[in-house]
Amino acid sequence: MKNCEYQQIDPQALPTPTPTPPPHHGSEGDKKEEPRRPRRKWEVFPGKNRFFCEGRIIVARQSGVLPLTLGLILVTSGLFFIFDCPFLVKHLTSCIPVIGGVLFVFVVITLLQTSFTDPGILPRATPDEAADIEKQIDNTGNTSYRPPPRTKEVLINQQVVKLKYCFTCKMFRPPRTSHCSLCDNCVERFDHHCPWVGNCVGKRNYRFFYTFIVSLSFLTAFIFGCVTTHLALRAQGGKGLVFALQESPGSAVELVICFFSVWSILGLSGFHTYLVASNLTTNEDIKGSWSGKSGEDVTNPYSHRNIFINCCSVLCGPMPPSLIDRRGFLPADESAQTGSTDIEVPALATKSEINVCTQGTKGLLESATLPPLLSTSCPQGKPQTAHTCPDSSPAVNSDPSPELSVSCGARHAASSPGDASPSRHSKARSKKSKRAALHIPNPAFDIPVSPTSPDAASFAPLH
């Protein structure tokens, strides 16, 4: 006590803590100082998609094997037109390249449309909506320790349908909607994520997909038939198949490709024709939602009970609009400052929310109010770059998100088959993903990860 020496520190002499961020983040901060050009919504889209042509074209982040699909189609058709058509035009009819040409054009156009069209992505809930839903869930008489159920039951055409709450998009999913973990979006009338086209197949592009596989099966069968005829004609007169193949080597390649693909494509077309006729999705068929496995009398509530009407409604129904409004402008006061709560804040919220996504109900209410806390505490660093520059800093973006989205995706996959105790599953996985979350070198996120309840509550009414 008396022996200790306390040196009085002159506060004026203290180095002032620099409010400016470190240099490499500072440069990105400076970028924001530039006169703000109005930004479009696709630039801050929270899902894992890529955009081209100023938001006109949307693809999944992983293009899958789309280049392979396109390559196979182009190569096979090219070889067909080069090697087989001249011979067949001379010996049979000139309709053959015309038919082949029409089918080829159909296939390529519908393939590109399936890949580049918004499948029916549902935009994520705004923070106000999410808080409102959370309030409603909490209000359903939950006094017990167990977290409230994250499902809602509705009656559709005398059939009980369970609507699940999506933790990533913060809303109750409409019927037939599913969250694709590869694209990190909820997709309406989700059929499946097709790696061959590199996109999800959903409400808006199912008709393109169906037309693609049907026309592709016609094209493959047509080319297979033409090549067989061509080789048979060449081998006539005792010349033999080997001679024919030597004369037209391209036909050998086509034969192999077509032989192996025609069965699978025809099978797929047949399967999807059945789905269209019964107004089912691949997702529902695989899960057996309406097959009455549980012994109850369940029927598909969406079917029109008439094959013709089912086909017409799926394939020829009105084309719904894209809900994500990719080319729309962000509200003016948002491009610079995040004053109101429209699209930009959910982008930030979802990035932070991915980190804290499985903390349970209280955590979700806190995370809905987290953006204000995040922004005021640590505006510099990752949250800034993560949501404003998805293209310029892919390394920053991709590092934390795949790890977490995999865990989120796994959680989604895990919780979908079993509705019995989703809370238990999510709690078990929440520990894992929470650990994963904390490992990310991101001090800005770590600080508000567990805000004290009074703080969150005090911000909530003002939000």
Added chain:
Amino acid sequence: MCFVSRTCTVVGIYQVRPQPAVSSKVFIQRDYSSGTICKFQTKFPSELESRIDKQQFEETIQTLNNLYAEAEKLGGKSYLEGCLACLTAYTIFLCMETHYEKVLKKIARYIKDQNEKIYAPRGLLLTDPIERGLRVVEITIFEDRSIGSGR
């Protein structure tokens, strides 16, 4: 004390806004009892009791529901559009405005009209559901000026 950071979203607390303060927001959720068609619940929310007639509100929502039903109607016209599109490998969607889009424009005009005539004078604002991904009809309740702005 003022947070000057550009990323600050707590602006609502510290910054004095010239426009009327938002008191709260009410969300009218979707009604899935008829399937996946776009339809909103007509249940009158309690927060609006002091601001608007129940009948007026129900009429607005019902008209919106009817307009969406018209957009999604399966009938001769939509089948014709669909078949024509299929025959052209769906390329006509690039040049032509679909029936749905035409009805959406009609809905936008209707909502603007309702806001001007009925909702704005009562300190309410309807947000077009398309801006919320057709999930909800968002009704913003502004603070009553006569009471005075306050936090």
